[in-house]
Amino acid sequence: MSNEKKLILIADDDADYLFQMEAMVKNLGFRVKTAESQAEAEKVLETVKPDLAIFDLMMEQEDSGFILSYKAKRKYPDMPIILASAVTAETGYNFDLYNENDRDWIKADLYLEKGIRPDQLHREINKLLKL
Amino acid sequence: MATLHVLVVDDEPGIRSGVTRILSNYTVGYPFMDEDFDFHLIEAGTGEDAIEVLNNQPVDVVLLDNKLPGMDGIEVLDYIKQQNFDVAVMMITSYASLDLAIKATRNGAYNFMPKPFTPQELRASIENVAKHLFLKRMTRKMQEEGKQIRFQFLSVLSHELKSPINAVEGYLKMMQEKQFGEKVEDYDRMIDRSLTRLKGMRNLIMDLLDLTKIESGKKERKMRDVNLAEIAKMAMDTMEPYAIQRSVKMRLNVEGDPQLLADADEMEIVFNNLISNAVKYNKEGGKVQVIISDRGKDLEIKVSDTGIGMSEEDSDKIFQDFVRIKNSKTKEITGSGLGLSITRKMIEQYNGTIEVESKPDEGTTFTVSLPRL
Numbered sequence: 001m002s003n004e005k006k007l008i009l010i011a012d013d014d015a016d017y018l019f020q021m022e023a024m025v026k027n028l029g030f031r032v033k034t035a036e037s038q039a040e041a042e043k044v045l046e047t048v049k050p051d052l053a054i055f056d057l058m059m060e061q062e063d064s065g066f067i068l069s070y071k072a073k074r075k076y077p078d079m080p081i082i083l084a085s086a087v088t089a090e091t092g093y094n095f096d097l098y099n100e101n102d103r104d105w106i107k108a109d110l111y112l113e114k115g116i117r118p119d120q121l122h123r124e125i126n127k128l129l130k131l
Numbered sequence: 132m133a134t135l136h137v138l139v140v141d142d143e144p145g146i147r148s149g150v151t152r153i154l155s156n157y158t159v160g161y162p163f164m165d166e167d168f169d170f171h172l173i174e175a176g177t178g179e180d181a182i183e184v185l186n187n188q189p190v191d192v193v194l195l196d197n198k199l200p201g202m203d204g205i206e207v208l209d210y211i212k213q214q215n216f217d218v219a220v221m222m223i224t225s226y227a228s229l230d231l232a233i234k235a236t237r238n239g240a241y242n243f244m245p246k247p248f249t250p251q252e253l254r255a256s257i258e259n260v261a262k263h264l265f266l267k268r269m270t271r272k273m274q275e276e277g278k279q280i281r282f283q284f285l286s287v288l289s290h291e292l293k294s295p296i297n298a299v300e301g302y303l304k305m306m307q308e309k310q311f312g313e314k315v316e317d318y319d320r321m322i323d324r325s326l327t328r329l330k331g332m333r334n335l336i337m338d339l340l341d342l343t344k345i346e347s348g349k350k351e352r353k354m355r356d357v358n359l360a361e362i363a364k365m366a367m368d369t370m371e372p373y374a375i376q377r378s379v380k381m382r383l384n385v386e387g388d389p390q391l392l393a394d395a396d397e398m399e400i401v402f403n404n405l406i407s408n409a410v411k412y413n414k415e416g417g418k419v420q421v422i423i424s425d426r427g428k429d430l431e432i433k434v435s436d437t438g439i440g441m442s443e444e445d446s447d448k449i450f451q452d453f454v455r456i457k458n459s460k461t462k463e464i465t466g467s468g469l470g471l472s473i474t475r476k477m478i479e480q481y482n483g484t485i486e487v488e489s490k491p492d493e494g495t496t497f498t499v500s501l502p503r504l
Contacts, residue, residue, distance in 0.1 A: 120245065
């Protein structure tokens, strides 16, 4: 394994949340690339392969995070993905929107709630990166 | 004081007694509730025991571990759903796999709490559940009483209010921990952003007040002859400072008689929303044109801008609650996503219509038609 710091892509359309996540993840000792939308994240993924990605669920569309995970996994099957969102009950968002067939294409490795503590996040990232 | 009955289902006695200890002296209160809640704890070591309890005594909240010796948490959840118990279920689990999250949310779990948790986290989660339960019951009661309260609306609203709180809280924590240095100046950007988010919240609350005026229907409308040109002028004056900042020129044209029998406050809301949008979504140095024309049976109001415009797909959505067009051009523009929904509702109360025409990068025109009563 190389000594170079791992690169993490974070996509979130709340600029403030993105900034705070970036600071938190950098603080944990990773390199960070940010994207403010699904479209921007897709563009990044065209040229860069991050070691791990954290996607917000609701960006341009309420299921942007799912679509992004699907596309990212098709390109980089071995890149772990964390989907982050506020809890379903509070957003009015419901997994029921997705039928059995759709479930197969939800490709994230982990589903995390926003507002996670740095130490919890660190643990989950390390686990996914097998560090 | 009202009591919520909390059933803790976990095969580890330590977790059960811990939860009992943490919650037995805890109370929750909100400004909008008449009374505070306290908690009565019931413990169950297996899923089977939990079902026994659910069948025999009142339970409001279930804290449910997924890994149980006999039937697992998902099966208990399934039973709760089948029996249609009025309870809020919170899954206690080590980080949920997506699969479990989907299964559990499908079956009506309200929330997840990662294990291990601190007393503080447990209290915060229980506070949310209590609030959720209260709102849910309140909503149902109101619906039963024939009042139109949309739970969907409330849940989106809570999300819209939560995002800025999260953002401001995040920045305050960074400042508290002095993550970016010792000087106040190091935090200028964060302070600016916090203030912007708070301002956004304030605007949302103002918009909500407008919306309540429409939806409660309680407030008497003061119908009188209103000069719409004067109201338009007032709305333009309000936007003037911001328009100057952005070098946007505003013009008003009146053709014929601009008098309409209406409530002046309501007309002000309509003009404020349309004109502020025309300035906000404009380009540097752009124009805003307001035309009020008397067409006999009705009055037509056209508000046009030379701004960023939008796609046809976006135009179809913008009158819905909380819809905001998100792209690189609108990134810096704040808004509650309620303005146009309020405007449309207002106009419909007058049996009027509102339409939008827009071309990306060229501009947008809203056309309102209000019949003379």
